[in-house]
Structure formats: structure tokens, C-alpha cells
Amino acid sequence: MNEANVESSITNTISMAIAIFDKLLEALNSKDAPGYVIGVAKDNQTIYRRATGLASLEFAVANTPETRMRIGSTTKQFTAVSIMLLVEEGKLDLDAPVSTYLTDLKGPNGKPTLRQLIGHTSGVRDALESTAFFLTEGLFPQIPAGLTHKWSSEFTSSNFEPGERWNYSNYGYMMLSLVVEKVSGLSFAAFLKERLFTPLGMVDSEMVPNDMDLSLGLAASHIRQPNGVYKRGIYPCEELTGGGGIVSTIDDMLRWMVHLRKPDRVGTPAMWAEMARLPKFNNGVEHNYCFGLKRQLHRGVKIIHHAGSTIGSTCMMMTFPDHALDIIVMANRSDSDPAGISLKIAEGLLGSALQAPTVAAKSTGREALAGHYCSPTTKLVFGIKAHEEKLAFSLIGTPEGFLKDQGDGLLGSDSTSGEFTLRYDLPETGKRIEQIEFENCGIKETLIHLPDVAPTAQDLAADLIGTYVLADFNQPVEVIIDEGKLYIDLHSRYAPCRMPLEALSSDAFIFTAALGGRPFHGTIVIERDGKKSTGFFLSTSRTRNLYFSRSK
Numbered sequence: 435m436n437e438a439n440v441e442s443s444i445t446n447t448i449s450m451a452i453a454i455f456d457k458l459l460e461a462l463n464s465k466d467a468p469g470y471v472i473g474v475a476k477d478n479q480t481i482y483r484r485a486t487g488l489a490s491l492e493f494a495v496a497n498t499p500e501t502r503m504r505i506g507s508t509t510k511q512f513t514a515v516s517i518m519l520l521v522e523e524g525k526l527d528l529d530a531p532v533s534t535y536l537t538d539l540k541g542p543n544g545k546p547t548l549r550q551l552i553g554h555t556s557g558v559r560d561a562l563e564s565t566a567f568f569l570t571e572g573l574f575p576q577i578p579a580g581l582t583h584k585w586s587s588e589f590t591s592s593n594f595e596p597g598e599r600w601n602y603s604n605y606g607y608m609m610l611s612l613v614v615e616k617v618s619g620l621s622f623a624a625f626l627k628e629r630l631f632t633p634l635g636m637v638d639s640e641m642v643p644n645d646m647d648l649s650l651g652l653a654a655s656h657i658r659q660p661n662g663v664y665k666r667g668i669y670p671c672e673e674l675t676g677g678g679g680i681v682s683t684i685d686d687m688l689r690w691m692v693h694l695r696k697p698d699r700v701g702t703p704a705m706w707a708e709m710a711r712l713p714k715f716n717n718g719v720e721h722n723y724c725f726g727l728k729r730q731l732h733r734g735v736k737i738i739h740h741a742g743s744t745i746g747s748t749c750m751m752m753t754f755p756d757h758a759l760d761i762i763v764m765a766n767r768s769d770s771d772p773a774g775i776s777l778k779i780a781e782g783l784l785g786s787a788l789q790a791p792t793v794a795a796k797s798t799g800r801e802a803l804a805g806h807y808c809s810p811t812t813k814l815v816f817g818i819k820a821h822e823e824k825l826a827f828s829l830i831g832t833p834e835g836f837l838k839d840q841g842d843g844l845l846g847s848d849s850t851s852g853e854f855t856l857r858y859d860l861p862e863t864g865k866r867i868e869q870i871e872f873e874n875c876g877i878k879e880t881l882i883h884l885p886d887v888a889p890t891a892q893d894l895a896a897d898l899i900g901t902y903v904l905a906d907f908n909q910p911v912e913v914i915i916d917e918g919k920l921y922i923d924l925h926s927r928y929a930p931c932r933m934p935l936e937a938l939s940s941d942a943f944i945f946t947a948a949l950g951g952r953p954f955h956g957t958i959v960i961e962r963d964g965k966k967s968t969g970f971f972l973s974t975s976r977t978r979n980l981y982f983s984r985s986k
Contacts, residue, residue, distance in 0.1 A: 478758060532547070555600055601850060623641035856872055
């Protein structure tokens with residue numbers, strides 16, 4: 435095929451893809467709901483800029499391609515680059531503990547290195563993720579600046595030893611932005627503007643760490659309620675900062691991705707090479723979270739990406755470097771799927787370059803796997819069930835997705851814990867599987883199958899009801915039984931606040947509560963001295979084994 439024919443073929447492919455994108459957006463468009471802004475570039479040329487829905491329901495203002503939106507955790511790559519610029523200048527050491535620079539951190543949260551914070555292998559506890567729910571007695575108001583850091587520095591335990599595992603942490607990136615401020619002498623917002631946004635021509639991007647602040651051209655965030663009505667989304671903390679505080683536009687983010695693929699204005703080649711290198715756990719196993727970005731394969735094609743969400747806004751930034759394809763999808767509504775939309779756009783343009791998609795593992799013939807499992811060592815609770823003839827899973831009480839076949843086992847992925855594999859031996863027909871092997875971050879552990887029928891609340895009440903204290907903060911809660919159901923009662927002075935407990939066994943429970951306007955899920959595993967309960971360990975997707983001791 436000659437050069438003219440190749441060019442014609444590419445043009446036709448793009449034209450057909452754009453027609454598909456327009457149909458996709460038609461289904462997403464609404465004149466009385468929040469919406470999306472979408473940008474696509476191929477070979478450094480913008481080929482698609484569209485907006486749907488309203489930037490503000492309150493004022494009936496439409497989104498446009500120039501509308502600014504929150505990018506949430508997509509911010510993290512900018513924080514990582516900021517750290518690396520200071521490393522290049524000799525002002526920071528990636529492998530020094532964060533307490534070297536934040537000297538007020540005396541406990542375990544000061545132990546991880548900057549590299550471990552960047553890679554989410556730090557194990558730090560984040561007070562905002564679940565502890566604040568108890569410290570504010572379920573009210574979870576707007577947490578003032580400085581308080582999250584103060585609370586988090588008071589923990590006497592960590593999620594795990596630094597470098598041992600992978601667990602997503604917004605607080606880790608908040609600490610990194612504090613390090614940037616401490617060492618550079620600039621506010622984090624000023625550093626981003628001076629060192630990144632201005633050199634790259636990202637004129638509409640800025641750090642806006644607080645949803646109570648006003649910012650010109652910024653779409654309002656919206657949370658869809660169960661009845662279909664939207665409410666204003668406000669992040670319950672004044673310090674989004676390095677973990678998720680940037681607002682931007684599709685044009686600015688497309689400029690960023692061009693530079694990300696071929697950096698020529700910010701940083702040195704050595705710096706960017708270091709940022710692209712796959713990091714390792716303490717055991718030498720590699721993982722794919724590199725300096726605020728995930729680097730992996732999608733259907734056989736290299737992809738660099740990061741998602742983001744706040745309360746009522748979502749984002750997906752995705753680039754396919756070998757094909758010079760850049761995609762940014764932002765939405766100012768909680769009921770949105772920017773990752774799914776981005777992949778549909780990519781599939782429309784990449785076509786035959788992609789391998790056949792992997793499909794969810796079938797549940798037929800694996801009925802013995804169904805149920806909940808618990809690790810005697812880490813207290814991890816894992817669930818498997820059949821859904822539409824496919825194997826679905828939950829992790830730490832949170833419904834996550836589907837398992838896929840991989841070799842002699844199953845493969846799964848969770849946004850806060852990373853990829854994992856399961857291995858098992860199918861029993862004789864009619865018998866249950868008693869245990870499975872769970873491997874995550876190169877660490878294997880045995881999960882024990884919990885009983886098919888759990889004890890009733892009445893059976894458990896005599897042993898469990900009583901007062902328990904969140905050890906690091908001397909914050910009491912009470913396990914109660916009311917109308918035949920077990921609850922953790924926060925005894926709030928402001929409004930009734932109870933967390934219903936669903937028993938999986940006499941020692942393992944799952945719960946759902948509301949955190950900052952969104953549901954959050956978790957597990958409770960009872961600690962015993964012989965037969966008597968002496969406390970419990972609470973885990974959520976980003977907090978592991980927070981200990982509550984039983985009050986005598």
C-alpha cells in the first residue's frame with residue numbers, strides 16, 4: 435500500500451470512529467442531567483472534542499469542551515513528577531523516610547520512604563478513609579486543613595510493613611505534596627503552576643484543594659441519589675492537594691499526554707526513565723504502579739493510565755504510547771463510567787491491533803467455590819458468587835467485579851489492592867471446597883471457607899454485645915442487638931448512626947455505612963482469648979485491621 439493509500443485508510447478509520455463516538459455520546463447526553471467532556475488525540479492532533487449535559491443543574495449551564503472539571507486521583511502523576519523534579523535538584527532522596535522531611539511524623543506513618551509513598555506500598559494509615567467516620571461520630575463534616583495529617587500521625591500501627599504489599603492511599607500523596615511545600619518553599623499550587631502547568635501551556639489547570647473554594651469555569655460535582663435526583667457533591671476535606679486536587683480541561687490534559695509520551699520540556703530523560711521503571715516489593719516481585727501511573731497491557735497493547743474520582747466527579751486519562759493515541763474523559767456526575775467509555779473509544783480506533791478480549795470465568799462446574807473465605811493470619815475476607823453464570827467476587831466486603839481464568843487458577847483485580855490469583859482443588863461432586871490459595875503482591879496465604887449457614891444475631895449477642903474502644907484514639911463504640919439485628923452503634927451526639935453487621939460466621943462480619951456521601955464497605959473479624967471475645971479488627975478497602983479493644 436502506497437503512502438497516499440495509507441493516509442486515506444487512517445482518515446477513513448478516524449471518520450468511522452468519530453461517527454461511533456457521536457452515537458456513544460448521544461446515549462449519554464441529557465438536557466436535565468450533568469454530563470461529560472471528552473477529548474481524543476491521534477498522532478498529536480486532536481480529532482475529537484465534545485461535551486454533554488450540564489455543568490450546573492442549579493443554573494442550567496451546559497458543559498462545553500472548555501469546561502473545567504476535577505480530575506481526582508489523576509492528579510497523582512503530577513505530584514510524583516513534582517517530587518522527581520526536586521530529586522533531580524538534589525533536594526530530596528527518594529529512598530529516605532518521609533519523616534526526614536516531615537519531622538512531626540513520629541509514628542509508623544513516618545517510616546515509609548518517598549518511593550514507597552509514590553508506589554502505594556507504604557502501608558500508611560489514612561484517617562480520612564474510615565477513622566474519621568468514628569472520630570466524628572458518623573457526621574463526617576468538612577474536615578479542616580491540617581486535621582487529617584494530625585489524626586493520621588497519631589496511629590501506632592500501619593496497614594502493613596512498608597514495601598510489603600500494595601494498597602492505594604490518598605494520604606500518602608497528601609504527605610508528598612506537604613514534602614514539596616516544605617522543601618521548595620512554595621505552596622503546592624504555586625509549585626505546580628510554576629514548574630509544570632506554565633511550561634507545558636496548561637493554562638486552564640490549577641490546584642483547587644477545597645470544594646468550598648470558588649473557581650471560574652469549574653463544573654459543579656453531582657451525586658445521583660437512589661431516587662434519581664442529584665445533589666451537590668462536596669469532598670469532606672479541605673485538603674485534596676497531592677492526592678486529587680487538580681482541576682483541568684480536556685485540551686490541557688491532551689497537552690500533558692503528548693509530553694508524557696515524549697517529554698521535552700519538563701525534567702530530564704533520566705528522570706522520565708526512572709519513572710517508567712516497574713517498581714518492586716520487598717520480595718522482588720514487580721508491580722505496575724509507576725509514579726502516579728499504571729503501566730500495563732490492554733488486549734496486548736501497551737497502555738498508560740490513571741482514573742480519578744471525588745464526590746460527584748470522575749475522570750479517566752488513558753494513552754496508548756505505541757499508537758500515539760490519547761484519551762481523556764471527565765464527568766461531573768457520580769453515575770458515570772469514564773474508564774468504560776475510554777476503552778470503547780480506544781477499541782474504535784485501534785481495531786485489529788487489539789487481541790481478543792478476555793472473558794469472565796464461568797461459574798458452571800465451580801459451584802463449590804461459592805461462599806465467603808477468611809485468612810486466619812491477615813483476617814482478609816473474600817467472597818465468591820455466581821452472577822449471570824459468571825464468577826463474581828468481593829474483597830473486604832466490597833463488591834468488585836468478575837474473576838477470569840488464568841492457567842490453573844483464577845485472576846482478579848481490585849482498584850485498591852491490585853491483581854491477585856486464586857488456586858484451588860475441586861472436590862468430589864456435592865462436597866464443598868474447604869480452602870483456597872490467595873496470592874497478592876507475591877505473597878501467598880490460605881483462606882478458609884466459612885460456614886454455609888451463619889449463626890443468628892441472637893446466637894452471637896451474648897458474646898459480642900458491649901463497648902469497644904478504637905485503641906489509638908480512645909474513641910468508644912458499642913455492639914448492640916436491636917430487633918434481632920447486630921449493629922455497631924457510634925452513640926453519636928448529632929444524629930443516630932449505626933452500622934448493621936451481617937454475620938458470615940461467629941467471628942467474621944461484613945458491613946456497609948455512609949462515608950462522605952458515598953457507601954463504604956468493610957469487614958469485622960473478632961479477636962478471642964479462648965472462647966471470649968476481647969476485641970475486633972475492622973478493615974475496609976484502604977484500611978486494614980484497625981483494632982478496637984473490648985472495654986472491661
